[in-house]
Amino acid sequence: MSVLQSSSPNGLSKKLRFSPQRVVLRALLLGASLLVVPGDLIAQVDGQAVYDQWCAGCHGEDGAGAGPAANTMLPRPRDFTLALYQVRTTSSGELPTDADILKVINEGMPGTAMPGWEEVLTEAERLALVDYLKTFSRFFQGDPPTPLDFGRATSGGEDAIARGEEVYQSVECWRCHGQEGRGDGESAPTLNDDTGFPIFAADLTENWRFNGGGEVEEIYRVLRTGLDGTPMATFSDIVDAGVITNEDLWSLAHYVRSLSPEEEPSVEEVVTAQLLTDTPLPQTVEDVVWEEAERFYVPLSGQIVVQPRWFNPRVDAVWVQAVHDGQELALLVSWGDPSESPDTLWTDFGGQVVTTMGSDDEGAATGSGTADQLVVQFPQQLSEGQERPYFLQGDTRNPTYTWTWQSDIAGAFESIARGMGTAARQPDSEQHVRATAQHADGQWKVLFVRPLDTGSAEDLALTAGQAVPMAFQAWDGDNGESGSQGAVSTWYFLVLGQPTPVAVYVAPPVALALTLLFGLLVVRQAQVGSGMWREPDATARAKRAAKRKQLAGMGVGVIWLGMAFGSYQNSRAGWEAGHADLGFWWAIIGGLLAIAGLGALIGTWIHTRTSK
Amino acid sequence: MGALKSVFRLLGAPFRPISSVMGRFLNTPFRQATAVLLFSYVLIEVGIPFIPPVFGMPSAPIPNTVVLEYLIIAIVGILLWVSDNEQRWSEFKQPIHDILVQPDRRVARGALFVIVPALVAAQTYFSAQPDISAPPSFRAIHPAPPSSITFQGEQMVLDGLENPLRSAGSLEEHYETGKQVYYQNCLACHGDGLQGRGHYAPAFNPAPLSFQDAGTIAMLTESFVFWRIAKGGPGLPNEGAPWNSAMPAWENFLTADEIWSVIIFLYEQTGHDPRTWEVEGEEH
Incomplete structure (x- = not known):
């Protein structure tokens, strides 16, 4: 019982109607959880108390999805009074089963603000919640719904994926989701959910953000049941009507799954720019170099630090690739964006988003239709210690040096910024960064190229092997984003690859x-x-001495030849990185070592022959 | 089975069924020492991560340097034990000496001559590769607070400062106000479970603080929490890495009462108690 007392130190818990039960339950469950949770104990949990404490902040105490946090979110929190549930194992238009509701409480809704609750709430609390949620709508008073039988997944493989792609075309998934699946279809700008809010067609290349889950079985389930309350319809009816077969629908699920990476990308703190030695630096976004270069995933979030804030960023992540040739750095940034802003087809949609996200912040956007924008940010100067400029475009004491690309201006420009929105463009004579951009199938690709050393003291010089802080900011103009209202990242590091040091071969x-x-x-x-x-x-001693000499001679020869090879590698790398002097000296050293090594081997051979 | 037999023979042990192996195999000090060392390694690497969950705390893999340190302690202990008496010491050395000298151990000797230099060469190869990791970051998670701050233009002494709302008005109302403030401002990063896992959290490094964690608000005074909320990332001293913290300076958005009420919400919702100031004179 000591647990009970220490948990209500301020006497407040006793006043709040939910707390005593929770504390008692926690204390009891702690003891009982190692054994079995008795059924009558579960019955004691007050679902309403759990709901009011943990769920009402977003879903509202009345369950109508309009809690205090609701207007910082799009999609909005679920309105339980409508009994419209996206994630179900039942037919479209039917209620979810208890297990369906529990699944969402446990695992959350990926790609939205709804988290999974397994670690915060006990199983008894989550079960009590399921019962309480159903009291918000009298639809649940009838008979419990029966789940559909989904059968077993068909085997995947290339054939299934190819068939799935045909189905994708024939049932016109592309109308909303786009030809490449990035949510850029022609109908995408017209979509609203059943409560009248604008809704994006899912980007099918990011399965870790799928509302109903991203694995083949989950995609198939969504295809069968639809996501009720959203424009995502059920495809059970056209299977029933014989337009496509059930196997086709599984193939479609396999195809949709194949649009995303095999695993959710992990975040790496360091972006490495590979040193190109055999190929020229890529000058276009389509260069084959980019097919090989490693892709780094950089998740972004809404800028909610300085006014005006932005809670609904369109760009949830950018992919970064980098290479250099010792002279120039090429940085390719790609991200999903359904439109090439400003695009009049999207003007209304963006307007709705801005109205929905209506902000009281001073200077908040009132409409949409500005340009898309991307900023790559570096410190203006590298600090000796770990100090860096403030991640939102620096401050007065410690400025940032940025590359800005905009969809309505050709190329890119360099600026110095001393705080969010204070970027001052450098004079034309000091502009060194070039950029080319391409928008295709709902994706921007922007390639920045800049000399490693511009010769200007204002610009950060890049040196191979040195870790340079780097951050990203992105805006979708057609989503009502501009100024401080966009998507941001914190600091990452860019490291330029260097030639393999000779120690790697010699040591x-x-x-x-x-x-x-x-x-x-x-x-x-x-x-x-x-x-x-x-x-x-x-005699034996003399024989052994001769043998030893022979071995030593050969050993020395081989080691010298090995070092000669290492020098050759260094020399080559030096030439290719534009350091002719390094290349020259390594070539001399390598040559001498090669001669010495060969000499040792030949000498040993001759010596052995003659002494026989 | 044949392969297993030859491995045993290589180690100088007769091959027997598992049941009798434990007793028969561990019959010399060298084998016992090896077994203890292996057992300690497994215990450190695999066993220790199971301990925190028993006390309801999250688990994490043990850093390699710590494993190394524990293993060194184990090795020192083992050496003390084997050298404790003369006979055990010479028995312990025997197999090592045998493998160096005995003609019937030629195969094992040859294997060691291949394996050990190869391992050393591989280790050298990997450590000679250029390092492309991020520079180390030294960030104090809870840096020392100033004794006073300027809050919205007014001087505020933090030393000894208590949450004024705890002695004014209804705590339940403050909790409700704090809840509103939290859900409208803090939720996106710190999450509705208060674990620092809001839907924006993945974009930030360092990750937003978890208030459920016993190492955060549970060990801080309310005035410290007030300082962190009011001044945010930009108000951190340099050892707190202010340039990378996405925590806004909330004095630009919220009143003092709103901040004090959200603090009440944080403690009530997590069930933690704030650390309190020692009252001067109480000890006398």
Whole structure:
């Protein structure tokens, strides 16, 4: 019972109607959870108390989806009074089963603000919630719904995916989701949910954000049941009507799954720019180099730090790729954006978004239709310590140096910023960054190219091997984004790859040889010590000495040749990175080593021949 | 089975069914020492991460440096034990000496000559590769607070400061006000579970603070929490890495009462108690 007392230190818990039950339950469950939770204990949990404490902030105490946080979210929190549930195992238009509701409470709704509750609420609390949610609508008073039988998933593979793509075309998924699945279809700008709010067609290349879950079985379930309350319809009816087969629908699920990466991308703190030695630096977004270069995933969030804030960013992440050739850096940034803003087809949609997200913040946007924008941000100067400029375009003391690309201006420009929205464009004579952009199938690709060292003290110089802080900001003009109302990231690091140092080739053989030598010495010492070595006679000794000389000569020769190879590698890398002096000196060293190594080998060979 | 037999023979042990292996195999100090070392490694690497969940705390893998440190302690202990008496010490050394000297251990000796230098070479190869990791970051999560701050233009002494709302008005009302403030402003990052897992959290490094964690508000005074909310990331001293914190300076958005009420909400919702100031004179 000590748990009970210490949990209500201020006497407040006793006044709040929910707390005592919760505390008692927690205390009891703590003891009982290792055994079995008795059924009557579950019955004691007050679902309403749990709901009021943890759910009402978004869904509202009356369950109508209009809690205090609701207008910072799009899609809006579920309105339980309508009994419209997206994630179901039942036919479109039917109620969800208890298990369906529990699944969403447990796992949350990916891509929305709804989190999973398994770690915060006990199982008894979550079960009590399911019962309480159903009291918001009298539809649940009737018979419980029966779940559909989904059967087993068909096997995937290339054939299923190819068939799925045909189905994608024939049942016109592209009308909303677009040809490449990025939610840029012709109908996308006209979509509203059943409560009248604007809704985006899902970007099918990001399955970790699918409302109903991103695996094949879950996609198939959504295709069968639809996402009720949204424009995502059920496809059960056209299967029933014989337009496509059930297997076709599974193939479609396999195809949709194949549009996303196999695993949800992980976030790496360091973006590496590979050193190109054989290929020229890419000058277009379509260069084949980009098919090979590693892609780094950078998630973005709404800018909610300085006024006016923005709670509904369209760009949820950018993909970054970088290469350099020792002279220039090429940085390719790609991200999903259904429109090439300003696009009049999207003007109304963006207007609705701005109205829906209506902000009281000073200077908040009142309409949409500005340009799309991307900012790549660096510190203006690298600090000796770990200090960096403030991640939102720096401050007066510590400015940032930025590359800005806009969809309504060709190329990109460099600026110095001392705080969000204070970017001052550098004079034309000081502009060094070039940019080319392409918008296709709901995706922007912007390629920035800049000399590593521009020769200007104002611009950050990039050096191979050095970690340079880098951050990203993105705006979708057709989503009503401009100024401080956009999507932002915190700091990452850009590291330019450098030629493989000679130590990589030299150190391991040396370490190997030394370890071997040491081992031989130890063994010999032990064997001599235990009297296992007889004193050899003179001929045997001479023979052994000759053998030793031969081995030493060959060993030295091989090691020198190995070092010559390492020098050759360094020389080549030096030339290709534009350091002719380095290349030259390594070539000289390599040459001398090669001659010495060959000399040692040939000398040993001749010596062995003659002494025989 | 044949392969297993030869492995055992290589180690100098007769091959027997598992049941008798434990007793028979661990019959020399060297094998016992090896077994203890292996057992401690498994215990440290796999066993320790199971401990925090027993006390309801999240688990995490053990850093390699810590594993190394524990293993060194284990090795020192083992060496003390084997060298404790003369006979055990010489028995312990025997198999090592045998493998170096005995003609019937030639295969094992040869294997060691291949394996050890190869491992050393591989290790050298990987450590000679250029390092492309991020520079180390030294960030104090709870840096020392100032003794006073300027809040919205007015001087505010933090030392000894209590939450004024705890002695004024209805706590239930303050909780409700705080809840409104939290859901409208804090939720997107710190999340409705108060675990720092809001829908914007994945974009931020460092990640938003979890208030459920026993190492955050549970060990701070309310005045410290007020300072952090009011001044946010930009108000951190340099050791707190102010340039990377996405925490806004909430004095630009909220009144003092709104901040004090959201603090009440944080403690009530998580069930934590704030740390309190020692009252001067109480000890006398």
